[in-house]
Every structure is written in structure tokens, then in C-alpha cells.
Amino acid sequence: DTEVTQTPKHLVMGMTNKKSLKCEQHMGHRAMYWYKQKAKKPPELMFVYSYEKLSINESVPSRFSPECPNSSLLNLHLHALQPEDSALYLCASTLHRGRGEQFFGPGTRLTVL
Amino acid sequence: AQKITQTQPGMFVQEKEAVTLDCTYDTSDQSYGLFWYKQPSSGEMIFLIYQGSYDEQNATEGRYSLNFQKARKSANLVISASQLGDSAMYFCAMRGRIQGAQKLVFGQGTRLTINP
Numbered sequence: 031d032t033e034v035t036q037t038p039k040h041l042v043m044g045m046t047n048k049k050s051l052k053c054e055q056h057m058g059h060r061a062m063y064w065y066k067q068k069a070k071k072p073p074e075l076m077f078v079y080s081y082e083k084l085s086i087n088e089s090v091p092s093r094f095s096p097e098c099p100n101s102s103l104l105n106l107h108l109h110a111l112q113p114e115d116s117a118l119y120l121c122a123s124t125l126h127r128g129r130g131e132q133f134f135g136p137g138t139r140l141t142v143l
Numbered sequence: 144a145q146k147i148t149q150t151q152p153g154m155f156v157q158e159k160e161a162v163t164l165d166c167t168y169d170t171s172d173q174s175y176g177l178f179w180y181k182q183p184s185s186g187e188m189i190f191l192i193y194q195g196s197y198d199e200q201n202a203t204e205g206r207y208s209l210n211f212q213k214a215r216k217s218a219n220l221v222i223s224a225s226q227l228g229d230s231a232m233y234f235c236a237m238r239g240r241i242q243g244a245q246k247l248v249f250g251q252g253t254r255l256t257i258n259p
Contacts, residue, residue: 051150061245072234073188078241085244106231115151118186126189129195132246 036121036135044143045111052122053104053137062104063132064096065120073120079104111142144169145239145255149248155256156225163210164220164253172196176238177218178247179209182230194218222255230257 031104034055043049053062061080065073078086079098087096095107104121118139122132144170156162168177176224179191179206194202196207222229232254236247 033166043209063246067186070232070252070254074254078244078246080244086241086246120186121146122188124245127245129193130247131190131193132188132247133190134180137186139186 034121034123034133035134036119036138040139040141042141043108043111045113047111047143048107048109049057051119051121053106053135054102055123055133055135056102057123057133058101059123059125059133060101061124062098063122064104064106064116064126065122065138067120077106082103085095085136099134108140110118111140113142116142131132145175145237146170147235147237147248149235149250150254151253152251153254153256155258158227158257158259159224162222162225162229162255164222164233164235164255165178166218166220168216168218168235168237168248170237176209178236178238179218179220180208180234180236181229182234183232184251188234192220193240225257227257227259229253 034079064076067073074092077096079112097105118137120137121135124132148167166188175196177194179188192204192207194211206223208221230251234252235250239248
């Protein structure tokens with residue numbers, strides 16, 4: 031199994047809603063990432079988990095809350111988002127060491143109304 | 144700090160022609176890795192090709208090859224015999240480290256359009 035899956039594919043939420051994005055990989059990768067991508071821009075790193083521990087938080091607002099329940103699963107909990115948070119959210123994983131290529135999921139297109 | 148520069152915001156190429164997408168990089172590391180990713184309009188980032196700084200040969204993967212010129216700090220992607228399905232955004236990236244974790248440093252991307 032060489033893929034990263036993400037659900038849902040699309041999400042529309044209001045500013046008072048609470049929702050979660052889910053990411054799963056079964057490649058034995060021990061580093062997992064959340065990125066935010068706006069149209070026509072490169073992905074921006076949000077969080078990095080290494081061996082299920084949060085190792086990087088790139089000054090992301092607290093309305094985004096990551097969680098790594100086990101080595102295959104990564105969640106991103108969303109609460110009280112703003113319209114400017116509308117974007118494509120990408121999950122990626124990689125072996126903790128080695129070449130460093132990251133394998134990405136298909137992304138979740140989030141719209142905040 | 145590492146930096147990737149892609150100077151072509153958009154490129155238009157006729158089907159079946161070869162295309163070169165430019166990428167220059169800056170790093171003070173001796174050991175580094177360079178990547179190219181393709182992002183179709185569907186959104187998924189697809190890993191295409193990797194070049195290590197100590198690799199003596201240019202990397203190739205099918206129709207993709209990486210023209211690595213270390214002294215010029217360039218890592219251009221060459222797509223031979225372009226196809227309509229090659230229309231996408233292409234990102235050049237470099238392996239970096241932040242607080243002990245690996246990360247990717249991306250360029251701004253080049254939007255490639257293949258015309259029939």
C-alpha cells in the first residue's frame with residue numbers, strides 16, 4: 031500500500047462549527063505532516079509529527095488542533111475557523127530518515143462560510 | 144537557510160514537444176536532496192523525481208529527467224514528448240531540516256499548459 035488517504039474530499043463549514051480532517055497511511059512512515067495551500071501558491075507547512083509526537087508547530091492559530099492517535103493516523107480538528115482559512119489542506123508522510131520525499135494525500139478542499 | 148527559485152510562472156508548450164522547467168536553489172549544506180512534484184487541478188501532489196547532491200548521474204524516471212548542474216545550483220526538470228495530461232502545476236523542492244524533523248522547502252511553482 032503506497033498511498034495516503036484523506037477524508038473528506040470537500041468540506042463546507044460555518045465559523046461556529048467543529049469538524050475534523052482525517053489522514054491515513056500504511057507505509058510504515060513515522061513522520062506525518064499537515065500543509066495548507068492557497069490557490070496558485072506552494073503548500074505551507076503547518077504541523078509535523080515524528081514518531082507520533084508533535085515536533086513542529088509553525089505558529090498555527092489554536093483554532094487548528096492536530097492529533098496523532100497512532101503511527102498510521104493523523105487528524106486535524108477545526109473549530110471557530112475564519113473565511114480566510116478556506117484552502118486545500120494536504121497531508122503527507124515520509125520515512126523519518128532517508129531521501130526525504132514526502133507522499134501526499136489528495137487533500138481536503140475546505141470552505142469556511 | 145534554503146531557498147528554491149522557479150522563475151517561470153507559466154509555460155505553454157505544444158503536445159509532443161519537450162519542455163524544460165527551471166529551478167535554482169540556494170543552500171550552505173554539502174548534502175542535500177532535490178525533488179520535483181506535479182500538482183494537477185485535482186490537488187494531489189505527485190512525487191516525480193529525486194536528485195541527491197552526491198549523485199553523479201542525472202536522475203531519470205520515464206519521460207522525466209532532472210538536469211542537475213551543481214556548480215550553477217540548478218535542477219531543471221525535463222519532460223520529453225509532452226502529453227495533454229502533463230498540464231499541471233510543477234513544484235521544485237529541497238529537503239530541509241527544522242528542529243530535527245525533515246521538511247520540504249518549495250519554490251513558487253510553474254503552471255505548465257500543453258496545447259493540442
